[in-house]
Amino acid sequence: MTQTVFGVEFQGPVLLASGTCGYGREYADLIPLDDIGGIVTKAVSVAPRAGNPPHRVSETPGGMINAIGLQNVGLERFRAEKLPWLAENLTRARVLVNVVGHTVNEFAAVVRGLDDAEGFLGYELNVSCPNVEGGTLFGTDPVALADLVARIRATTERPLVVKLTPNVPDIGLYARVCEEAGADGLSAINTFPGMLIDVERRRPVIGNVSGGVSGPAILPMGVYLTWQAARAVDLPIIGIGGIRSAADALQYILAGARLVQIGTALFVDPDVAVAVHRGLEAYLERHAVADLADLVGTVEIRTP
Amino acid sequence: MAGILRRRVRVLANSPAAAGTWWMELDAPDISEAAAPGQFVMIGFGLAGIDPPFLPRPFSIGWRGEDGRIGLLVREFGAGTRRLAQLRPDDEVLLLGPLGRPFTLPENRPLVCVAGGVGLAPFLFLVPEAIRAGADVRLLYGERSGDRVFDLDLVERLTGLAPRVYTEDGTVGRRGLVLDGISAEDGPELFGCGPTPMLLALERLARDADLRLQVSVEEHMGCGIGTCQGCVVRSADGRWIKSCTEGPVFERRELAWPE
Numbered sequence: 034m035t036q037t038v039f040g041v042e043f044q045g046p047v048l049l050a051s052g053t054c055g056y057g058r059e060y061a062d063l064i065p066l067d068d069i070g071g072i073v074t075k076a077v078s079v080a081p082r083a084g085n086p087p088h089r090v091s092e093t094p095g096g097m098i099n100a101i102g103l104q105n106v107g108l109e110r111f112r113a114e115k116l117p118w119l120a121e122n123l124t125r126a127r128v129l130v131n132v133v134g135h136t137v138n139e140f141a142a143v144v145r146g147l148d149d150a151e152g153f154l155g156y157e158l159n160v161s162c163p164n165v166e167g168g169t170l171f172g173t174d175p176v177a178l179a180d181l182v183a184r185i186r187a188t189t190e191r192p193l194v195v196k197l198t199p200n201v202p203d204i205g206l207y208a209r210v211c212e213e214a215g216a217d218g219l220s221a222i223n224t225f226p227g228m229l230i231d232v233e234r235r236r237p238v239i240g241n242v243s244g245g246v247s248g249p250a251i252l253p254m255g256v257y258l259t260w261q262a263a264r265a266v267d268l269p270i271i272g273i274g275g276i277r278s279a280a281d282a283l284q285y286i287l288a289g290a291r292l293v294q295i296g297t298a299l300f301v302d303p304d305v306a307v308a309v310h311r312g313l314e315a316y317l318e319r320h321a322v323a324d325l326a327d328l329v330g331t332v333e334i335r336t337p
Numbered sequence: 338m339a340g341i342l343r344r345r346v347r348v349l350a351n352s353p354a355a356a357g358t359w360w361m362e363l364d365a366p367d368i369s370e371a372a373a374p375g376q377f378v379m380i381g382f383g384l385a386g387i388d389p390p391f392l393p394r395p396f397s398i399g400w401r402g403e404d405g406r407i408g409l410l411v412r413e414f415g416a417g418t419r420r421l422a423q424l425r426p427d428d429e430v431l432l433l434g435p436l437g438r439p440f441t442l443p444e445n446r447p448l449v450c451v452a453g454g455v456g457l458a459p460f461l462f463l464v465p466e467a468i469r470a471g472a473d474v475r476l477l478y479g480e481r482s483g484d485r486v487f488d489l490d491l492v493e494r495l496t497g498l499a500p501r502v503y504t505e506d507g508t509v510g511r512r513g514l515v516l517d518g519i520s521a522e523d524g525p526e527l528f529g530c531g532p533t534p535m536l537l538a539l540e541r542l543a544r545d546a547d548l549r550l551q552v553s554v555e556e557h558m559g560c561g562i563g564t565c566q567g568c569v570v571r572s573a574d575g576r577w578i579k580s581c582t583e584g585p586v587f588e589r590r591e592l593a594w595p596e
Contacts, residue, residue, distance in 0.1 A: 055564035059582075062341040063433075063562070075564075084577050090559040090567030092417065095387040097559065104566050104577060249387050277384040300392055300560045302384050302431060303343055 034314055036070070036326060038269045038291050039192035039217050041154060044125050045070040045310045046325055047282070050273055050296030051131035051157060051196070052076065052101065056115040057123060063303040069310060070292060071127030073220075074115070076159050078133050079142045081107035085164065086240035091229055096248020096275065097297055098227050100164040100241035103133055108146045120152030128153040129194060135167060137184050144188045155192030158185060161223035163200065163245045172198040172223075175206060179214045186215035194271065196220035197262065199251075204258050205265030212266040220271040220294065221259045225251055248297040249275045256284045263289020263330050277305060279312025289330035341436065341562060342368050345383075348428045349406060354491060356484040358455070359411040359422045366405030368434045372398045374463035375553055375586040378434030379561040380409065380421065390417030395558045395568075395581070397530070398435060399458035400465070400495045408495070410458040410487065436561050437585045440551055442466070443526040447473040451515055451539055452500075453531020454480060457487055459553050463528065464496040475525075476500040479515025479535070483508030514538075521546035529553070540594045550589040556580045 034045045051073040054060055066072060084104025091098050106115065111130075119128050130153050134140035144156060160178060162168035171177050178195075185193060195211045197204060199222040208219055224245025229238040237243075255274020263270050269292070272285025277298035285293050298305045313325060322328060346365045354360040368378065381393025394417055400408040411421050424430065440463055442448075448467050450460040457478055467474045478500040480486045486502060486509045493499050501518050502510025511517070516538055519527070529539045530553040543550035559565035561581050569577035570584065571593040578584070578591075 053560070053564060059560075059562050059564045063343055075566075084566065084569065086577075087569055088557040088567075089569060090392075090557050090565060092389060092392045094389075095391060097392055099559065099565065099567060101566050104569075248391065298384055300565065301381055303433070305384060 034310065034325060036291060039155065041127065041192070043070040043127055043292060044068070046286070046292045046313065047306055047310050048073060048127070048129070048271065048292055048294045049299060049306060050294035051159065053296040053299050056111070056119065057128070058118050060303060061122070064306055067123050067126045069126055069306050071129065071154070072123070073129045073131050073157050073294060075105050076103050076131045076133040076162070077105055077108055077111045077143055078103065079108050079139045081105060081110070088238055088240055091238045093227070093229060093246055093248070093250065095250035096246060098229050098239060098244040098246050099224070100239045100244035102164050102241060103162060108143050112147060112150055116147070116150050116152040123152070129155055129157045131157045131159050131196070133159040133162065137181050140181060141184055141188050144185055148189050148191065155194065155217070156185070156189065157194045157196050157220055158182070159196050161196050161198030163198070163224060163226040163243065164241055169198050169200060172207065173201055175210045178207060179210045182211050182214035182216050192217045194218040194220055196223055198223050199225055199254060199258050204262050208262040208265045208268070212268050216268060218269045218271060219262055219266070220273055221262045222255050222274050225254065247275070249277055251275045252281055252284070256288050259285050259290050260288035260332070276309065277301070279309050279316055282309050282313060283316060283328070286325065286328050287330070287332040291326070291329055340371055342371065342434065344368060344432050345429050346432050348424045348426055348430065350426060351422070351424050354488040355486055357413040358485065358487060360488070360491060361409045361411055361421070361424065362402070362406045363409065363430070363432065364405060365407050365432055368432060369401040369405050369407045372401060372407065372435035373439035374466050375440035375459050376435040376437050377585060378407070378409070378432050378436065379558070381431045382420070383431050388420065389415070390420060392559060393431065393433065393561065394418070394421070395555070395561060397458035397462070397553065399461040401462060408461065410455050410461070412455045433561055437581055438583065440528060440586050442470055442472065443549070447475065447523055447525040449519060449525040449527050450474065450476045451519065451527060451529045451531070452476065452478045453515055453535040454485070456529070456531030456535070456553070457492070459530050460528070461492065461495045464498050468497055474498060477503070477515045477518040479503040479531070482506045486510070516542060521548055524548065527551070537594065540589050543589055551586055552589060552592070553585045554580050554587060555585070
């Protein structure tokens with residue numbers, strides 16, 4: 034199940050999505066983290082962020098809505114307190130650091146501040162958070178996105194992945210912008226903006242009013258956007274959105290994803306990461322496929 | 338953070354214990370053994386379906402039996418809790434636990450436990466443990482109406498203590514609010530769990546009488562183990578802190594209390 038992506042080997046295609054696995058350590062009791070493909074950390078910003086008022090999470094039909102507001106410990110404490118644990122405990126699993134900023138300079142400052150540290154492979158740029166002001170600014174403006182990716186590309190030689198927002202009319206355009214600006218890969222997709230209303234109180238449930246919707250409810254949209262992005266670029270794509278089984282992960286892979294991330298499903302059952310890995314192995318055996326990579330993007334589209 | 342367990346466990350009993358309220362016992366030996374009063378479990382149905390509750394729900398560990406049982410007090414609020422109420426013996430659920438920071442037992446001070454509604458749950462575990470430790474314990478328990486009062490014989494059997502009951506309609510116990518039962522005379526340490534207005538009033542009372550108070554709080558939760566940062570409450574120094582790992586039990590001085 035080893036996959037070579039971004040020029041390095043991942044021991045499996047399953048990663049844990051940013052914001053759902055903290056800084057890794059929180060799941061140390063529950064998931065054999067060093068046996069899976071990898072994890073993507075909670076977003077790291079230059080300065081610590083306080084986050085949004087509660088309620089921050091709530092269940093929605095087939096999923097959840099969240100508006101955490103990128104609460105995080107900030108660059109300095111991430112490097113001093115979180116990265117060393119990852120460096121020591123995740124020696125086989127790959128770590129991507131999710132990076133966020135209000136400006137290009139802030140993104141660049143985080144990358145510069147981490148680049149010589151140990152404990153991670155590369156970066157996932159968060160240009161698609163729906164829960165903070167300006168969170169999707171870079172992800173929905175092709176010019177700003179090109180500028181950001183080019184600038185970070187010039188700052189680091191590590192693998193550089195951009196996490197795309199689904200909230201655009203043509204995701205292929207944004208995928209191409211990232212490719213041309215020098216990104217090594219794409220994560221597709223972040224959460225969908227949504228809103229939930231408490232009809233008894235006649236108020237929004239979420240303190241931030243709106244939030245990002247995730248979970249099984251968004252699976253078909255994620256698969257479709259991954260397929261669109263994969264048709265637009267040659268970059269490796271990490272498929273994300275509603276995965277809770279090997280069959281779900283395979284939909285992303287057949288649509289064109291090289292790797293997948295699991296998020297919301299972890300909250301329901303932490304065993305899901307290993308279960309999806311094993312389920313993919315079983316699928317390969319059942320269909321006599323030697324390498325998962327042979328399936329990437331092979332969904333057969335028949336024209337009548 | 339050592340020792341969070343994920344277990345598929347069997348329902349041993351789930352019986353009505355008041356209007357819309359159920360007492361559920363689960364066969365969870367190692368979680369039971371590791372648990373301390375004030376801690377909680379996440380209970381869920383796994384990933385096979387997406388009917389509510391899709392996300393697991395936090396429940397105070399309300400009592401543990403000597404045979405590896407834990408008890409949960411379930412009140413129906415919506416589709417998720419309704420499904421939990423419908424569980425029957427031999428059904429299976431997923432448990433994650435024990436989670437969170439437990440209560441701290443005071444030394445040489447009486448305990449007054451103040452429970453509002455399903456806020457009774459953590460005290461079904463704390464009270465017998467405190468009695469076993471030799472503490473002087475009182476249990477005050479309030480409900481809006483008599484039909485919602487949890488089976489009092491069961492409370493006494495689980496805790497070894499008859500609670501003093503308050504209802505707003507006066508149909509069971511004393512008419513009034515649970516706070517009416519608090520006396521600051523012998524300098525007790527207060528323990529509170531219940532709806533926000535009750536906790537706010539309890540905090541004011543504790544502050545005015547200069548009493549120590551530990552509260553167990555409730556907030557919408559995603560993961561239960563500190564990764565999603567969904568379940569925050571405001572700290573005294575103005576930060577958002579996680580009720581799942583930094584709580585759910587807090588000293589009143591750790592939290593910000595709106596006037």
